Structure formats: C-alpha cells, structure tokens
Amino acid sequence: MEYTHTPVLLDACIQALNIRPDGTYVDGTLGRAGHSREIARRLTTGRLICIDRDMAAIDAAKERLAPWMDHVALVHQNFAELGGVLRDAGAAGADGMLFDLGVSSPQLDDASRGFSYMHDAPLDMRMDKQAPLTAWEIVNTWSVGELRRILYEYGEERCAPAIAKAIVRAREQAPVQTTLELVEIIKSAMPPAALREKQHPAKRSFQAIRIAVNGELDALEPMLRAAAEALNPGGRLAVITFHSLEDRIVKRTMQDLARGCVCPPEFPVCVCGRKPQVKLLTRKPITAGPEELEANPRARSAKLRVAEKCGDRNE
Secondary structure, three states: OOOOOOOOHHHHHHHOOOOOOOOEEEEEEOOHHHHHHHHHHOOOEEEEEEEOOOOOHHHHHHHHHHHHHHHHHEEOHHHHHHHHHHHHHOOOOOEEEEEEOOOOOHHHHHHHOOOOOOOOOOOOOOOOOOOOHHHHHHHHHHHHHHHHHHHHHHOOOOOOHHHHHHHHHHHHHHOOOOOHHHHHHHHHOOOOOOOOOOOOOHHHHHHHHHHHHHHHHHHHHHHHHHHHHEEEEEEEEEEEEOHHHHHHHHHHHHHHOOOOOOOOOOOOOOOOOOOOOOOEEOOOOEOOOOHHHHOOOOHHOOOEEEEEEEOOOOO
C-alpha cells in the first residue's frame, strides 16, 4: 500500500527546523514517520534520531524510512529520557528537535489500543505496551477523589465530580472492562445540555485518563529543558501541541528558557548572571490554514511553537 499519511503542520515544521544537510536532528515523537521522512530526505551527511515509546511505531518506521536508514537511528524510548538517548547515540548535540505531542494517528486508528471512545476495546490506552499502568487500573481502582482530580485537571471536564462518582458506583457492581462501557457511564453522569454539545461527551474524560496512564504532562517540562540544553547554538526546537494543557506548559517553559536576568528591578546591576538559553521565534503559535484543515481535520487544534538556541550556529 502506498504511504500517504500527511502529518500536521508539515511545511511549517520543516521551515521552522531550518534543516542543514549535514546536521543532527531529533524527531522525539516518531508516530507514522511523516515528519521524519521529510527531515531525512533533506539530509546528506547528517543524521536523524527518531524516538517513540510505542514499539509498533518503531517497527513500522523501518519500512517507511527504508530509503534513508543510513542516516536514521530508531530508538524505542520515552522522550523524557532524551539526554540518555542522545548520549547513547553518540550525539554531542542536535541542530533541531521536533516533538508532536499527544496520541498518534496509528494509536487512534487501532481500535484495540483502547484510545478511542468510538470503538469498543479493552481499557488500555498505553502508548508503551510494556508500561504497567493501564486505563483499566485507573478506572477500577483509583479513588473517587483521584478520578475527579484527573478529569478536572487533565480533561478540563466540568462534570468531573458527577462522572467520578458514576464510575465508582458502576464498578461496585462489576469492573468496568471496555471503552464503550466507560462511555455509557460518562454519558449517564452528564446533564442533557452537555450531551448536546458538538464534541463527543466522553472526549474530555478519555483525554484525561490517557494523560494519566502515560504521564504525558509530567514528562513535558523536563523534556523541553533537556532539549534546550542539548541543542547546538542556533539549533531549533519545534513543538506541536493539541490541547490547552500541553500548550500552556510549552509556552511557559519556553518563555522561562528565554528569560535572562531575574534580579529584582531595584538592583542597579545584575548579580544573578542568568543568560537566556533560547530566543522565541513564535510569540503566537503557528496554526493550520484553511487548505490544510480541509485536507487534514486533525490539524484543527494543532499549535506549533518554535525557539532557537542562543549563540552563533557557526561557533
């Protein structure tokens, strides 16, 4: 079958990375390898390190990136371990890094993985199938308080208290086993007005549980700081987010990395010695235009933020 996957904000990402044919690049969220293909095909003597916590993505990339494998390293790892990945790959630094956050298209398309609220499947939601924590364990063993917290914090779900109580009531009768069972429980706890909203009633709750299963937000800020540290002078960091929680963390962390002196304003001279690590190239995030949205609806909520490591690229 011909490979036709189109990743979100592809042109903007390639432009943002400002790829050098002899440079070292990292795709920290390999997925279907759409971004990686476009990076790899621009390299001559350079190299591309592709990271994904999902072994299925690594296996599929061997075929999808076959023409460029002389320049590509595939690493089965969580991007939270970025520093170790670069050390193991023998990379002293990188000239560009790309992170496309959230659940990938293959994970959504494979109903058996349990990410989708549209298909019945076991409650799993693990991006790494070797990880111990599953959605089943969260739904069936976490306290009502913990369920309420993640639904509210990670899903921004207004009905979090009612949904958490409904889940606990249901599991007292029998464990909740599948995604569609969970969908019905969620819907039963929501008022009629919420059920009539444009988006699926279970979308926010499934997002929250998925984030908790995979520890997505916990890893994000440390990864961004490790990425900034590992970039060569003039290297670019490009990050795509798909919901407001991720975007706030990326925005806040990039702004902090771009800050210089933090001395109180009344100090006559700087005594902290702090220098900016990066400069922001996107004060406002880049979003998809009408043409891309028509061709790829998944891009609707995508936001791209870009920063550049301080220093001269030729140093």
